[in-house]
Amino acid sequence: MKPKLLLSRIESKSNAWTNQGRQTLAIVKVDGQAMKDIPKTDIAATAKEGDALKSINGKYEVDIEETKRIKDEAEKLMNDLWK
Numbered sequence: 001m002k003p004k005l006l007l008s009r010i011e012s013k014s015n016a017w018t019n020q021g022r023q024t025l026a027i028v029k030v031d032g033q034a035m036k037d038i039p040k041t042d043i044a045a046t047a048k049e050g051d052a053l054k055s056i057n058g059k060y061e062v063d064i065e066e067t068k069r070i071k072d073e074a075e076k077l078m079n080d081l082w083k
Contacts, residue, residue, distance in 0.1 A: 003031050005053040005060065006070070010040060026060075028053065 006029045014022045024040040026047070043060045047053065052066035 002055070004066075005030060005036075005055070006032075007043070007047055007049055007051045007053055008035065009049055013037075028060075 008027045008029050010024065010026055012022050012024050025037045026040050026043045028036045028038055030036050038060065042058065043053070044062050047060070047062050050067070050071070052063040052070055053060040054063040054066075
């Protein structure tokens, strides 16, 4: 089973150890637990915070169906909360 990936945020970090300067990273939650830094250049340009991702040949594309399922589930939970 492939890990579930959720784009948490995009941030710019400097790498003092390698002297490479600033790098833009996508911070991705893996299987709802661990966080993983992925270079923004490996993420689809259309990806935004909260999108589910899928790995294809070392690059990450938006998983449209999974993103919709997650958003629909969150909306249902919010609606149930206010009943």
